[in-house]
Amino acid sequence: MKLYGLVDCNNFFVSCERVFNPTLNGLPVVVLSNNDGCVIARSNEAKALGIPMGCPAFQIKDYCNPSQVIRLSARHRIYCDLSNRVMKILSAEVEHVEQYSVDEAFFTMPYDDVQRNHDVMARLVQKIYKYVGIPVSIGFAPTKTLAKIASHIAKKHPRITDGVYWLVRPEAIDIILRRTVIDDVWGIGRRIAAALADRGIVTAAQFAQMPPTLVRRLFSVSTERTQRELKGEDCMSISPVTVAHSSIMNSRTFAHVITSRHEVQDAIVVFAKMCAQRLRKENAVADTVTVYIRGDRHRQDLPFYSNSCQIKLPTPSSSTMTIVHHALLAFANIYRDDFGYRKAGVLLTGITPAHSIQLNLFDKIDQSRQQQLMQTIDSINNHYGSHIVTLAPDDQRAQWRPEKSHFQKPSKTLRIYTAMLPDKT
DNA sequence: TCTGGGGTCCTAGGACCC
DNA sequence: TCTGGGGTCCTAGGACCC
DSSP states (O other): OEEEEEEEETTHHHHHHHHHOGGGTTSOEEEEOGGGOBEEEEOHHHHHTTOOTTOBGGGGGGTSOGGGSEEEEOOHHHHHHHHHHHHHHHHHHSSSOEEEETTEEEEEEEOOOHHHHHHHHHHHHHHHHHHHOOOEEEEEESSHHHHHHHHHHHHHOHHHHTTEEEOOSHHHHHHHHHHSBGGGSTTOOHHHHHHHHHTTOOBHHHHHTSOHHHHHHHSOHHHHHHHHHHTTOOOOOOOOSOOOOSEEEEEEEEEEEEOOHHHHHHHHHHHHHHHHHHHHHTTEEEEEEEEEEEOOTTOTTSOOOEEEEEEEEEEEEOOHHHHHHHHHHHHHHHOOTTSOEEEEEEEEESOEEGGGOOOOHHHHHHHHHHHHHHHHHHHHHHHHOTTSSOSSOOOTTOTTSOOOOOOOOOOHHHHHHHHHSGGGO
């Protein structure tokens, strides 16, 4: 029998901050999203105070004395780098690793000699902590959905489990499912949980016993798959090869409501540029650009407007000039002067590998020139810093840029560390 | 006063074709 | 003169994830 393993970094963003600032250990710490808007990571101590995930920062006071809680602005570049280090160690130790998110990865393992494997995995947990400083939990089970539950148990009881929990025997699975509330099952969100609760289904075990056809009819094939996985039927395989993205998005909530057309337009240009840059990094092209703008949905005193516009490119492209040009056309289609804007974004879809596109002769000449220009700009920016060469004004202090007031003063360790990051050298 | 960003997958419904 | 249905493709929107 094959088992799925899931490695999950505990309270990942907070753990990353603690790597550089050990004085945060043992304290209630939260990491905040863009504009210091929402809580996106919590230390165990912050969880114990009752602060929920996704809680708006200004509501922290509803749960505890806010002065007890250390608030930090997110530093995603650093989290991404530490994530890579964790994944590298994992990949060296196990086979068929599939990174699922910045802080999680699935892998497979043959089901034999559990005691020996347990020791190997417990040593892996220690190794990751020793070399990267990030505490992780590992769960094993016959399906990915059950492995998720197993890793939660490992995380909850690190002392008893050494950070590794095996959810394999049918009797054990049975007991655990009876103790697992339906909301905690991977793939069951708020809406489905509420619909299930209306029918008196509140535990994973009760959900597993529902007729599959009913689950399918009420929800979707995905939910039925989740149910089958809970019953031990493997419905989601591992895809170790990194699958190309099917969309690339860049969007921001602005620090304030913006009423200037130029300001919003500048933001669109920056988002389009960043999208194009990522596209080239992934050696891909896109055939559709979507732009969306929207007002502030929380302000009752302002008229609300939200719209999007999708434009198909004449030929798939990754050129900043082409993508920015079409993003601006889309923007002009939907922008209205009589509203204020709080959020905007650019989305690229129809993504294919760059080598797969068919061009006519004139496109070929034009594209190859643009490609050379883009390659030159990318290589200069990679070498000297990301804003050395830009194709349009890129005001780093523009009004729309998010505010972050909880940045910690970089410690000496952090300064040395950031200096070591590849694109700063 | 202050409420994130970046993804994936599925479904329903419309357009179009034969 | 009257009358269909099945297949495919695309898109918008909803649900989920971290």
